[in-house]
Amino acid sequence: MRQHDYAKCIEVSKRVRWDIDKDVIRQREFDFSKKFLPDGISKVDRLDFLSQDQKRFLSQIQGRTYANMFGFVERFIVAKILEITRDHWLDDQVALEALIRFCDEELKHQELFRRIEPMIASGMPPGYRFLSDPNQVAAAVLENSTWAVLGLILEIELFTQEHYKQSIEPDEDLSELYRDIFQFHWKEETTHAIMDELEWPREDKKLTPEERERSIDELIGLVGAVDGILQSQSAADLEYFLGAGGVTLHAEEAEIIRAGVLNAYRWQYILSGVDHPRYRAALGNLITEAQAWRINDALAALRS
Template sequence: MEPSPELNIERYAKCIEVSKRVRWDIDKDVLRGRPFDYSQKFLPDGLTRIDQFDFMSDHDKRFASQIQGRTYANMFGFVERFITAKILDCTRDHWLGSQVALESLVRFCDEELKHQMLFRKIEPMMAAGMPDGYTFMPDPDAVAEAVLRNSTWAVMGLILEIELFTQEHYKQSIAPQDNLSELYKDIFLFHWKEETSHAIVDELEWARVNAKISDRERDQAVDELIAMVADVDGILQAQSAADVDYFLKISGSAMADKARDLNAGFLDAYRWQYIFSGVEHPRYQSMLGVVTTAEQRQRLGEALATLR
């Protein structure tokens, strides 16, 4: 494990510059009075992994993409509840210190609150164009309360993983596609613009917190991070099952005999979307090299292997 760098004011300042430059408004810049286009997919095949279901028609694949896309938006709406709370908590350490660092964290929280509002706003819009029966399982406040019981080190590890996969998904999978609902694609374009600086703050704050704790506290925090990943997987299992039930209810009995394949496929896609695409990100692996020992990384890797 390498020593953590001193407070990097230049990087915090860069986040402020980016925040000012990319600032957007929900209605004026993102929604612009547009509806979702249900003749197109929401999430691309690279994220939904729908292409493995060769028994689906194009219509079914499009509907499955829209279900996963609705869940994808709702997932961000609920994880940003605890992200905002933890970053707001971290501002305490900067109140009487660097006001540059403080401003970067305050801007981060302001943007996350706006993102939550965006995702709350689009849920009824998606509901209006899709059949009744969809259910989003997690309770944002209950999950946030459970997450925030853990150490700041562990929570920052989870937050960075989330915000790195946000960027990766948009750049590698969503942006290149021209067969997605224009509004849906734009929502994640604008979301990505502000999330780019958030991941920098996450790295800075995780390294700062890491430098303040003992080896014993860090070792305990690694166990907390592993437990939170397991809890995330429990959420994914419940939501993927609910989404498959909804898909089968709307698609009819013709696919009832494919329920097992669909459950396995949706869960595989969700584990990739929300866990592995984050922890396998090169920047995440690089940060793990800074804040953990080889033995701790091995423990984390062994825990993740059980989810495959």
């Protein structure tokens, strides 16, 4: 069964394979008269005091950050998956091929997100800042155990699928190019999550109970580090929104937007992943009830 799962991933990888220029961009530009992220992800529909133009601009800022976030998390994903292929070099060649395809696709995704950033920048006012350096973040993440990093990677790849299927795909009022980018991204991410679900338990079998305890601490620490990134980026995005958008608000309204964008980012990049049924099942199979309570306690502060 295990080999069949990897073999299925290879079959799907071959079938959905796409090209950045020929299939995705197709000489198109972004439509800035439309939103980028749907309300179900951006949560801008909750900001009733903003005009429709202001909501659209805020969705485009969040959409720009959303694309950049994928561009930098995939840096450490490729590094970690390449590392774990070593266990299959002289063993399961089907698994090895599947994981190498995984890495190849993630490298292509990085290129896609690097290429669309200047395309988005050309249609938006100057002053936007994406604060995280991909190499620095990747180096910090990779200092943690493989168990903890695989836990973070699975969370990311599950929320990718959830966001597309539940919110991006059904919304016909988004920029067509923006929606298509995440359609093609989703097509290849589906098999990546399957492989994460195979590799995480395999890594877990290597650990002693003490090592697993430390790895849980590291996973909690990684989530906290992600939240730190989100706090900084949401503040930078709000500053850009207020400045570049020429928006004048009362202090109370600015605070509502600040909290709203941060909560949206926490849901986008953390909570929608850790609350995914597949993530809960995968994690629950590896930890004790007491360890689950410890993780839930750490997440409680992000749910306000």
